[in-house]
Amino acid sequence: MATGATQVIEEIQPFEAAEEIEAGDVVLVDTREPHEYQEAHLENGKLVPPGLLADEIAEAAPDKSARTILYCRSGNRSAIAAAQLQGLGYDNVASMAGGILAWQEQGLPVIAASGMTAEQRDRYSRHTLLPEVGVDGQIKLLNAKVLLLGAGGLGAPTALYLAAAGVGTIGLVDDDVVDASNLQRQVIHNTERIGMPKTTSARIFIEQLNPDVNVVEHNGRLDAGNILEVMSDYDIVVDGADNFPTRYLLNDASVRLRKPVVSASILGFDGQISTFVPFEGPCYRCLYPTPPPAELAPSCSANGVLGVMAGTMGTLQANEVIKLVLGAGQPLIGRLLLYDALGTTFTELKVRRDPGCPICGEDAPEIAESEMGQFPDYDLFCAGAGGDR
């Protein structure tokens, strides 16, 4: 009947919707536009804009017999959408009267983009559209503090993508200055800034990219005397160090401070990456109990490295950091990923916690406060590999 298709749409009040949501087994669909959704939405509300209803409803609400509650701004669009859904065979649909406005008037909670400015909502809109990020996740990123060891090959792409992602505080540790031979892979620096400290050059680039990011320059080298203090201000550390003494020092400090480390290395056409979360997975010493002798530990400056390797492995590091901040996905905990750029192959190896690990093993003593900062003499310990730049 062309004229008499007056379907009865069940309308429920916000408090009724809230009760049903609380009880569970409800599919909640937001029938507004993405920009409205980003501004504020109900928790677990799945965005299906009116124009995309026919295409996207099956993904948001796969079960046509499931209780499905629709809402919009004031209740009109959700009523229209509810009628459409009934036409598509959904038989337990309700539209929330008064929409999110009425919901909020009754003091019911929403996920709001408060804490983000209008510019930020625009800048990060491609993030907040992702269910794995959302407004909550973006705010986590804006509040995250990440320390990058090395503002060079690996650090450059990691820093760029973390800055673009809106990681609020990025610390950069490097004691080097920009050299022309860096520019084949260290894309955060440029020709004009040759001779400038790398931390400063990187800060200039990041500030141009994203004013939300607070860049902290640590223009020096980490050693046993300063590492704990420097690290204590950060949530996550990214290890792109160019030498073994720093990698072991960082590992030991991160286990003592229980801070996750995303660790990668590159050489030639090969890269390795893993994520070390203390006591949740293995540490760097579980994987590599002792550093190799100098002849098995050539540096990029001696051996060469394909520039793009820094980009590939550095962006993988950035991805790991973002997942750790968001609590999304499966980080590379207990897994070592090898990348062979010549063959374009990835190989994944298992890494297990070593019960006998001197740092994180079963018998490793908990480090007392008075012992913090006491490290073996790494430069002596790894004499061959020291100063391997």
Place this chain on the structure above:
Amino acid sequence: MATVRIPPVLRTKTDGKAEVEATGENVGAVLRALIAEYPQTSEQLFGEDGELNRYVNVYLNDEDVRVLDGLETAVKDGDNVVILPAMAGGAS
């Protein structure tokens, strides 16, 4: 026949080859077959005591042989043996 994957730092000892085919009933035998073909790899894999050097990790497929049966771990046709020393390249 197993495929031994050679890390970049050892490729100078294997005529630049990234993969070498080697036969042996267990991991130790496969590595000895590798050494028979490329003797210069020996000192970087094994210490004077005949044990694997501690700074070299060896994996059978995706598992560290240290959590399997070490050098005695049985190798089947088509298995991958991965030799993996630590790498530190990154910043400069």
